[in-house]
Amino acid sequence: MNIYKETIIDHYQNPRNFGKLKQFQHSVKLNNPFCGDEITLYINIQEKKIKEISFQAKGCAISIASASLLTENVKGKTKEQLRKLNRDFIIKMLGIDLGINRLKCALLPLDALKQILKNYEF
């Protein structure tokens, strides 16, 4: 099972939307104490859609790549559309076969996004 395919490594080494947004309304920080992974998501909502999104993170290749790919995928989406994103979406987005232990790493960025949806109205 080789999960370190080219796209994953590319997003791990050159994460997209990395850093803190200059302008954002909402942010959330989540961590996974088991492996020490940590992510902070920032979002800028305009007209009830995600206009900009970024993240800062410490973690393994899978969690970083997952965050990078997720931020690319959610721009322009409404709250309703974001609510539909689930585990299967992440697995399909990464395109790799993850074992139960590593799935947690892949899901951390989505968990952070879900936390924003729960905490903030837009």
Place this chain on the structure above:
Amino acid sequence: MLNIKDIKKQFPIFQNHPDLVYLDSPASSLKPKQVIDKEIEYYQQYGVNVFRGIYPLSEKSTIEFEETRQIVSKFINANKPEEIVFTRNATESLNLLTYSLGRKIIKKEDEIVTTIMEHHSNFVPWQVLSSETGVIFKVLDINDEGYLEINWNKIITRKTKILTLTYISNVLGTINPVKQIILEVKRINPKIIVIVDAAQAIPHLKIDVQDLGADFLVFSSHKMLGPTGVGVLWGKEKIFKEMSPFMYGGDMISEVYIERTTFKNPPHKFEAGTPAIGQVIALKEAIKFLEKIGLNNILKHEEELTSYCYKLLNQTFGKKIKIFGPKNLQKKCGIVSFSLNHFHPHDIAQILADEGICVRAGHHCAMPLHQRLKVLATVRASFYIYNDVKDVVRLIDGLKKVTKVLG
């Protein structure tokens, strides 16, 4: 010198996985055929309960069960078999001590002392006991080389009721000079009770509890080639008699009336309910196996592999590799915890796993120690009797692949 080829033949898992590179023995060791066969023998030939039956099968299982107690007792040079209590694992042995001893003897203004290099199982139970009883919980630090900061005069006082510490760190591999430590702390406070967590030591070191001078010592069967589900608590009969039972139920009572119950003498007082009979019976075969190889030979073999591993790691990765723990290999066992570049330990372990190499990644149930080392997690590769130089080479090749994949 150990004949690794011959040893490997005695571990059936290598017949099922011929290319397996198993470097995670501190988590749980592999099991030799001799141990597995003994457990099968119990279930197939006399698999009934102990102590209760008058019929021959129950007598046989009781004799086999109690024989393990004698063999364990001799193995660690206890005074008598009654000093050996069977639990589920070292964790349960330590929890038993917090309940049956700690909660009984600890009074306000007392102190409990432990160290920063403990496994959570010898840290959390005492931390919780301290916070529940309001006593002082002191944690002894390590220095940057991975040795305990031995300033006992500063930390041990007349109020220190309990010192509980590990014999070997499951992350750094450091072998603590437990005998000298006990001598020194008992000089400061003769009434102190010293508990030794020997879970990581028992697979590698010859332990003589009388020579060591401890009051209690605990370990698990599954880390020393034995079955899972069995732990040992060693203690002196006199203190055992003063302690309260841990759990109540079958096998541990003497008489039960509607108003009151009397309990059996130790060790049975602490062994409520049907024990892990087959596993206890098979544990003696693990001890026989270890004694046949010779514990001194085991430690020497680990030292050779660790030395070779340190050399190759430093040669191959230079400044990119950081190895935690003592550099003096005579003061540690075959545990090599490291970080490589900025790579996350889970990524390293995953790529190694794809190459058939089993290592541990994470905080190894020692979060306070990792906080002290200022790292979130480490990779741990460990050597035991079934590992050889080829395993070291495979590890290094695997790590080369890691640097290639993760860049």
